[in-house]
Amino acid sequence: MEGLVAGIDVGGTRIKAGLVFWDGTVVARGQWPTEARRGPEWVMRRLGREVRALAVQAGVEWRDVVGVGAAWPAFLDLESGWMEEAVNLHWKNVPIRDLMERELGKPVVLDNDGNAAALGETWIGAGKGAASVLCVTVGTGIGGGIVWEGRVYRGALAMAGEIGHLPMKPDGEPCTCGSRGCLETLASATALVRESRRRGLIGPSGSLTVEDIFVLVRQGDERASEVIREATFWLGRGLAAAADLLSPDVIVVGGGVAKAGDLWFVPLDEAFRSWVLPRVARYCRLSPAFLGEDAGILGAAKLAWQSFTEAREAPS
Ligand SMILES: [Zn+2]
Known part of the structure; x- marks a missing residue:
């Protein structure tokens, strides 16, 4: 070509x-x-x-x-x-x-951006060769995109894939979309920082970033570990709901928070597998994104x- x-x-x-x-x-x-x-x-x-x-x-x-x-x-x-x-x-x-x-x-x-990232990861990234891919980007918010047989699945108003606004917790925090307790209010970088502050955690420079939170986890800080356990619990549950609905071959998870690696990915995978239908789980692979930036x-x-x-x- x-x-x-x-x-x-x-x-x-x-x-x-x-x-x-x-x-x-x-x-x-x-x-x-x-x-x-x-x-x-x-x-x-x-x-x-x-x-x-x-x-x-x-x-x-x-x-x-x-x-x-x-x-x-x-x-x-x-x-x-x-x-x-x-x-x-x-x-x-x-x-x-x-x-x-x-x-x-x-x-x-x-x-x-969510659809574009999903298409990129399906083309030559973590979803390469798969027929159906759900791609989730966990950063300041939580974005998503669905690729079905090589094409972005858009739905009626091109709104398909907005996994960050799955309604999870009726009495949860207010969301940017106007609702409450959406997945992104429970598991995004913003949520990690908010919950860590609530528990009195402070980073080395006085401010607190997601990287600081994972440094504290590595140092054995129980409050920081609890924040990660809760966030991955909710995200795993949200991914399980999406997987039961779509039965994708691969769920690709990327974004700033995913850079933490196994400290975040292992509890996420455990939470996902504890909620998803076993037959769906058997064929569905949860993978870190490959393409990064x-x-x-x-x-x-x-x-x-x-x-x-x-x-x-x-x-x-
Ligand atoms: Zn929302």
Whole structure:
């Protein structure tokens, strides 16, 4: 297959982008601060410059780029290409696809960050070769995406995969979505820090991060261990509910909290297996994400490959 696509992963603080071959090889990559407060027009102008500069970096012509895939931390209307809301960027009602196509001069396909990460991990990451993959990203919040036979499963309003808002605890903490006791209020990085503070834990610098909490666990701090036990209990229960519903081949778990490794992953796997249907568990593998920071870029790139090259080759 000739040509390249650009994969762009927009986060609350940084934008990452890469030029990607059909086999997932990243030939040039870059990242820069999002600076969302400057507004969509400004952010898009910089994005246009930075992404075109990748072609120079790779020694290819911009005209060799077939199309662009972009992952946004937002609720999107995929048909019209409008961003309805991006809570972390404080943006609402932005014609995001039109703005991007104008700056880049290429067709652009959009998706949310959870779906893009799921597609990336299924393409060349921890879910490679699997027919059905649930991908869960545990960071400040909890995001998710479902891939079914190589394609993102979206549901009616492209909202499928929002595992972070599974209702778990009726009297739980308020959630960013307006509800209470959602999975992300119980098991995200935000929840770990909140519960640790509640137990009086303090990090070395006076503040408290997820890394600090795991340092305390390693030092044998019982309060920190209890915070991790509770969070993994709830996440394991949420994953079991999702697995019973979907019966995926693989559940890929990534994000900032997953970087803690076995201290987090082992109790999570135990909790998951204690709740999930045994027949579902027999075929379902829980795996750490492989792609790390690259999942969004690669997923967005795969989306572009699927959207622009397959469409071009499809019989009319
Ligand atoms: Zn919620």
